[in-house]
Amino acid sequence: MPPVEQDRPWSLVVPVKRLERAKSRISGALGAARTDLALAVACDTVMAAVTAERVGAVFVVTEDEQAAEALAELGARVVGGEPGTGLNPALAHGAAVARDAHPEWGRCALSADLPALRSGELDGVLAQAHSAPTAFLADAPGVGTTLYAARAGARFAPAFEGGSRRRHLAGGAAALDGADAPSVRRDVDTAADLREAARLGVGPHTAKLLARVGW
Numbered sequence: 001m002p003p004v005e006q007d008r009p010w011s012l013v014v015p016v017k018r019l020e021r022a023k024s025r026i027s028g029a030l031g032a033a034r035t036d037l038a039l040a041v042a043c044d045t046v047m048a049a050v051t052a053e054r055v056g057a058v059f060v061v062t063e064d065e066q067a068a069e070a071l072a073e074l075g076a077r078v079v080g081g082e083p084g085t086g087l088n089p090a091l092a093h094g095a096a097v098a099r100d101a102h103p104e105w106g107r108c109a110l111s112a113d114l115p116a117l118r119s120g121e122l123d124g125v126l127a128q129a130h131s132a133p134t135a136f137l138a139d140a141p142g143v144g145t146t147l148y149a150a151r152a153g154a155r156f157a158p159a160f161e162g163g164s165r166r167r168h169l170a171g172g173a174a175a176l177d178g179a180d181a182p183s184v185r186r187d188v189d190t191a192a193d194l195r196e197a198a199r200l201g202v203g204p205h206t207a208k209l210l211a212r213v214g215w
Helices: 024-050 065-073 087-101 119-129 164-170 191-200 204-213
Strands: 010-015 055-061 077-079 106-110 134-138 145-150
Touching: 010 024, 010 087, 024 055, 024 065, 024 119, 024 191, 024 204, 055 065, 055 087, 065 077, 077 087, 087 106, 106 119, 119 134, 119 145, 134 164, 145 164
Parallel strands: 010 055, 010 106, 055 077
Antiparallel strands: 106 145, 134 145
């Protein structure tokens, strides 16, 4: 008997921009170390994602060679050839590769900026995501989005960046309850965000980087 929908794993699609262009809003606090921070945060995100029970595979979409090598070592499949027209087309590109690899699995876009990500909290959110054809999780401020999921067979139409919570709602995606998943909602764009993530407890790559720079 084939597994029922809620028992099937998810394909996660994680976008990672070129490191030299990442974390520009945090450069005042970390200076040149911001590129190292971007890689450390992505590594902690992927490390937690690959160990989540409900995650069958992690597909990292990136054209950055350093990030590709580091994230592949953590168990991610690296997808190159992104269209170069923005975050959402890159996610759609990665999701198409994931669909071809595992057509029976749902596809889930996950922010690469979650240094405090906990596998168990991610599992809880993914369990909820089976309740609707498409669903999303708002970020900690409640304006943006950190996760967007489409069940197998549903149209994958992420609308990340800026006020994406409102766009996902307008597109018919169900809002998921993140009360028990603060680590999945806490993405990091600014120094204040990083302090909040540190209070939750960041992963080993980010912790090592912050200790090195004395932040």
